Amino acid sequence: xxxxxxxxxxxxxxxxxxxxxxxxxxxxxxxxxxxxxxxxxxxxxxxxxxxxxxxxxxxxxxxxxxxxxxxxxxxxxxxxxxxxxxxxxxxxxxxxxxxxxxxxxxxxxxxxxxxxxxxxxxxxxxxxxxxxxxxxxxxxxxxxxxxxxxxxxxxxxxxxxxxxxxxxxxxxxxxxxxxxxxxxxxxxxxxxxxxxxxxxxxxxxxxxxxxxxxxxxxxxxxxxxxxxxxxxxxxxxxxxxxxxxxxxxxxxxxxxxxxxxxxxxxxxxxxxxxxxxxxxxxxxxxxxxxxxxxxxxxxxxxxxxxxxxxxxxxxxxxxxxxxxxxxxxxxxxxxxxxxxxxxxxxxxxxxxxxxxxxxxxxxxxxxxxxxxxxxxxxxxxxxxxxxxxxxxxxxxxxxxxxxxxxxxxxxxxxxxxxxxxxxxxxxxxxxxxxxxxxxxxxxxxxxxx
Numbered sequence: 001x002x003x004x005x006x007x008x009x010x011x012x013x014x015x016x017x018x019x020x021x022x023x024x025x026x027x028x029x030x031x032x033x034x035x036x037x038x039x040x041x042x043x044x045x046x047x048x049x050x051x052x053x054x055x056x057x058x059x060x061x062x063x064x065x066x067x068x069x070x071x072x073x074x075x076x077x078x079x080x081x082x083x084x085x086x087x088x089x090x091x092x093x094x095x096x097x098x099x100x101x102x103x104x105x106x107x108x109x110x111x112x113x114x115x116x117x118x119x120x121x122x123x124x125x126x127x128x129x130x131x132x133x134x135x136x137x138x139x140x141x142x143x144x145x146x147x148x149x150x151x152x153x154x155x156x157x158x159x160x161x162x163x164x165x166x167x168x169x170x171x172x173x174x175x176x177x178x179x180x181x182x183x184x185x186x187x188x189x190x191x192x193x194x195x196x197x198x199x200x201x202x203x204x205x206x207x208x209x210x211x212x213x214x215x216x217x218x219x220x221x222x223x224x225x226x227x228x229x230x231x232x233x234x235x236x237x238x239x240x241x242x243x244x245x246x247x248x249x250x251x252x253x254x255x256x257x258x259x260x261x262x263x264x265x266x267x268x269x270x271x272x273x274x275x276x277x278x279x280x281x282x283x284x285x286x287x288x289x290x291x292x293x294x295x296x297x298x299x300x301x302x303x304x305x306x307x308x309x310x311x312x313x314x315x316x317x318x319x320x321x322x323x324x325x326x327x328x329x330x331x332x333x334x335x336x337x338x339x340x341x342x343x344x345x346x347x348x349x350x351x352x353x354x355x356x357x358x359x360x361x362x363x364x365x366x367x368x369x370x371x372x373x374x375x376x377x378x379x380x381x382x383x384x385x386x387x388x389x390x391x392x393x394x395x396x397x398x399x400x401x402x403x404x405x406x407x408x409x410x411x412x413x414x415x416x417x418x419x420x421x422x423x424x425x426x427x428x429x430x431x432x433x434x435x436x437x438x439x440x441x442x443x444x445x446x447x448x449x
Contacts, residue, residue, distance in 0.1 A: 136164025
């Protein structure tokens with residue numbers, strides 16, 4: 001079965017007209033924002049949502065949100081993991097309000113600090129932690145530590161990875177195998193080939209050959225790719241990565257910002273990984289900006305010296321508001337009540353039901369599409385499952401993706417932008433899943449005619 005592109009274009013045009021018709025207040029706010037905000041939005045990627053203009057939201061609670069035109073949506077994006085716990089958690093709101101009334105930032109540790117470190121250690125298995133404001137910052141700090149610890153100048157990442165706005169990670173392999181800036185990366189400060197090596201996910205031989213050159217401080221990777229779509233590790237691959245990195249005395253950094261969807265301790269705990277550093281972000285603060293990075297006792301022992309030096313404030317690690325009392329209070333409230341085994345026991349079966357529903361529609365219509373799932377996150381592909389980032393990037397279908405996102409949005413369902421992805425929280429229900437399955441089936445039926 002093939003999709004007729006003229007039919008796709010006509011259906012998309014109908015959906016665009018419906019979107020404009022049903023969101024007059026968002027249209028007004030979008031026009032107003034053009035006068036004072038670059039691209040009319042607080043952050044540039046907000047232009048990537050479906051529709052002729054950004055949708056403005058009014059409130060978000062649990063697994064739903066309401067826009068300024070009074071329309072309610074099932075939220076399968078959840079702030080691209082930032083609200084994986086669900087929106088507007090009462091316990092987090094209470095902790096934030098209490099902390100705000102007694103002081104937010106003093107550049108001193110709060111009474112929540114040690115508890116947060118101990119809980120992160122319990123969950124992820126690494127004993128020593130530091131805080132950051134975002135996973136981008138945490139990754140940036142860890143890369144700096146890795147270069148300091150090893151005396152090596154470069155880092156290695158996976159092709160088409162994403163680890164936030166970290167200069168060294170905005171690199172991909174060209175068609176000839178050269179390290180080049182990722183398409184869309186603005187103003188690289190130096191050629192990325194000077195700072196970064198890039199290898200394909202699931203390719204141990206390529207990793208071994210590159211690390212053998214002796215200039216790599218660390219490998220920074222997601223245990224399963226998520227930011228180019230869900231690409232799962234092949235059997236034995238992650239154990240092989242750990243073996244190869246140890247063979248070449250290269251540090252291993254696991255970024256769990258998205259893969260925490262695998263369980264309370266992310267894939268690190270669920271899959272028994274043994275990284276030297278682990279990075280977590282977004283979800284641990286229940287929506288409040290915060291991140292953290294953990295390390296082994298061996299790494300911490302070496303870092304303790306420079307961390308206690310008189311010039312640590314200019315070491316390129318930190319930030320005045322990093323580790324502030326508000327963020328720590330939110331993190332304690334979140335980790336003490338959310339992202340627990342019992343929460344994943346609700347969310348993961350919902351993701352499985354979502355994946356099964358989509359797969360059933362695909363099979364019924366004989367389409368060459370597939371579904372991938374990682375914990376409480378799932379995604380459909382307009383191709384067979386890719387093996388690595390290069391294959392994933394080459395298989396994108398912008399027109400189909402834009403159509404499905406807009407079709408779902410017009411029927412009260414918000415998918416994660418940039419992907420065909422859904423993320424589930426304990427606040428979602430089987431009715432929410434079935435609403436999407438019905439919308440997806442209707443979209444496919446309209447396309448195939």
